[in-house]
Amino acid sequence: MSSPSALLLDMDGVLAEVSQSYRGAIIATCAHFLKSGKVTSAIVSQKKAQGGCNNDWILSRDLIIEHKDSGAPEPTLEEVTGVFEDLYQGTGDVAGLCDLETLIPAKGLLQELRRRCPSRMAIVTGRPRSDCMKFLRLHGIEDLFDCCVVMEDGPAKPDAFPVKxxxxxxxxxxxxxxxxxxxPDDIRSAISAGTRGIGVATPDDYAKAVIGKSKFEDGALVKACLECGAEKVIEPGLAHLLDIFPPTPAFIRTPPPLSLYVKLLGPLNKLDAKITSSTLLTLLTTLTTPPVPPSSILPFEIVPGRKFCFFNFVDEASMNSVLESYESDSSLWKIEDQQLIIERRTGGNGPNPKKARGRRGRRGKGRGTD
Known part of the structure; x- marks a missing residue:
């Protein structure tokens, strides 16, 4: 089987550890309406394993109806959603359960997977867009993904639409x-869309296997994913994906990137928190005519305290489009009223050649040459 060129990732349970956030919000929402602890984590996991539960608001309402006392009123979806969102997002001085979410895979691993995916990476999630983007930005991985397909975009998994x-x-x-x-909804959606589907164990299921409470292959979600046609189910953290996306051979690596040097005129001490790679990408797409697609720009990071960075492009046409738009009216290119200077440079993020020659010259003069 040939190596794939693109990686699509679900968010909850794959990128985001949500046992205390989304899963916790489901349980707490049910307890609010049922006035009891009838709905447990095990029940939620069982429902997820059955499939058809990609929307946690709807799942919460269905669980409440299923477990309510006979004759008790049924809450509307709007009422359930309101309680759920208050718990998840937080209200007033009360922190939301979303604050308990953590990034499961290492950021460095995701960056390496990005380098190995010639057709790039995308998020395919049932989250609302605002929740999805908040998590990506919080953990500094927004720029690793070229697009995000979310709840508002159309039919949810297991429908093929999100993956397609x-x-x-x-x-x-x-x-x-x-x-x-x-x-299972992730796997069914993948197979229906014509992509390969790979399952991943949740941290909770994997932890139970590690401490001997159950076998890895006996986890409810693991078994359900395999039964739905998953090629395999890997451990949390996604490290096994490195075996599926091998390094690009040196002889076909992408040539050194074309670079534009970007410098901010003015002090950075008050702007560091606001200057991010997404800020600059937004500036590019807003001010460049015609707009430059994000896929034409290689991933880059802003280092706090530095007054410059590089835009690295995969093709000269995109780079020239940005440069020409900047030169036509450079006064528009600002962040928080601080002017940007954009110049064409070569050599990417390497040292300044003039400074390097100066250092070698001084060292050579002191030591002599053969």
């Missing part, structure tokens, strides 16, 4: 992509 839409946005054939998720 991600492939459309990446401009790839679905057969060249891999979809990774932790529920």
């Amino acid at each position: 839409r991600a492939c459309e946005l990446l401009k790839i054939d679905p057969s060249t992509a891999v979809m990774v998720g932790d529920t």
Whole structure:
């Protein structure tokens, strides 16, 4: 089987550890309406394993109706959603359960996977867009993904739409992509769309296997994913994906990137928190005519305290489009009223050649040469 070129990732249970946030919000919402602890984590996991539970608001309402006392009124979806969101987002001085979420895979691993995916990476999630983007930005991984297909975009998994839409946005054939998720809905959506489906165990299920309370392959979600047609189910953290996306051989690596040097005129001490790679990407797409697609710009990071960075482009046409738009009216290119200077440079993020020659010259003069 040939290596895939694109990676599609579910968010909850794959990127985000949500046992205390989304899962916790489901349980707490049910307790609010049932006035009891009838709905447990095990019940929620069982429902997820059955599939068809991609929307946690609807799942919460269905669980309340299923476990309510005979004759008790049924809450509306709007009422359930309101309680759920208050618990998850927080209200007033009360922190939301969303604050308990953590990033499961290492950021460095995600960056390496990005380097190994010639057709890039996408998020395919049932989260609302605001929740999805909040998590990505909080953990500094927003720029690793070229697109995010979310709840508002159309039918939810297990429908094929979310996976197909991600492939459309990446401009790839679905057969060249891999979809990774932790529920049967993820796998069914992948297979229906024509992509390869790989399951991933949740941290909770994997922990139980590690301490001997159960076997890895006996986890409810693991078994359900395999029964739905998953090629395999991997451990949490996604490290096993490195075996599926091998390094690009040196002889076909992308040539050194074309670079534009970007410098901010003015002090950075008050602006560091506001200057991010997404800020600069937004500036590019807003001010460049014609707009430059995000896929034409290689991943980059802003280092706090530095007054410059590089835009690295995959093609000269995109780079020239940015440079020409900047030169036509450079006064528009500002962040928080601080002017940007954009120049063409070569050599990417390496040292300044003039400074390097100066250091070698001084060292050579002192030591002599052979």
